[in-house]
């Protein structure tokens with residue numbers, strides 16, 4: 409575990425160690441932006457549409473928003489009622505704020521957000537957990553801040569990808585701690601997240617997930633929060649699905 413200097417909280421990550429400068433350059437590059445715009449977000453969009461879900465009435469959180477381009481994609485695709493986004497690296501938050509997206513940006517650690525419980529109808533986590541040594545704590549934290557019936561839209565890499573990443577970027581505690589998508593899915597169940605849909609991303613090097621937060625471990629059928637349901641009136645008001 410990496411501790412923040414001068415921070416009494418033992419679980420918080422050291423921002424300087426969350427991501428290397430090479431990763432930061434890659435993450436803030438035009439290539440990443442292109443992928444988010446033309447691959448990652450169309451996939452999330454299609455998952456929501458397939459289940460007749462929308463985020464217009466939702467309070468949405470993005471964990472690990474980086475330079476804010478993924479937050480911009482959330483805004484452009486879904487126009488949620490409320491959008492909050494955070495990253496552990498303050499320079500990333502400064503970049504994100506400069507985009508002038510109608511979102512509240514703040515510096516926070518996904519393993520200890522200091523947010524209240526059950527605040528959001530949806531949360532996005534795009535490639536953040538595999539950068540976090542205590543990723544299980546981060547996943548539990550995201551589940552905690554979701555309302556019951558809320559959605560988690562998440563993408564993370566497979567173990568073969570992070571092994572390749574290790575060769576390019578070098579070893580890190582977070583890379584060692586990441587065991588891939590099977591252990592991610594096992595952990596999702598432990599923290600009350602039921603996978604509604606799973607799709608391969610980047611030719612199967614990543615997995616993209618839509619999960620719903622269950623009320624309790626005993627709940628068998630995931631029950632979606634009403635604010636996320638796309639009703640006919642909403643659909644017609646936005647010009648989609650107009651009957652022929």
Ligand SMILES: C[S@@+](CC[C@H](N)C(=O)[O-])C[C@H]1O[C@@H](n2cnc3c(N)ncnc32)[C@H](O)[C@@H]1O
Nearest residue numbers: 426472473474478495496497517518534535539
């Ligand atoms: C791969 S980048 C993804 C950024 C953005 N979501 C995207 O899709 O382009 C990972 C981001 O997670 C952030 N991060 C890493 N560890 C974190 C933590 N413990 N809490 C919050 N953010 C973290 C990094 O600073 C970085 O901006």
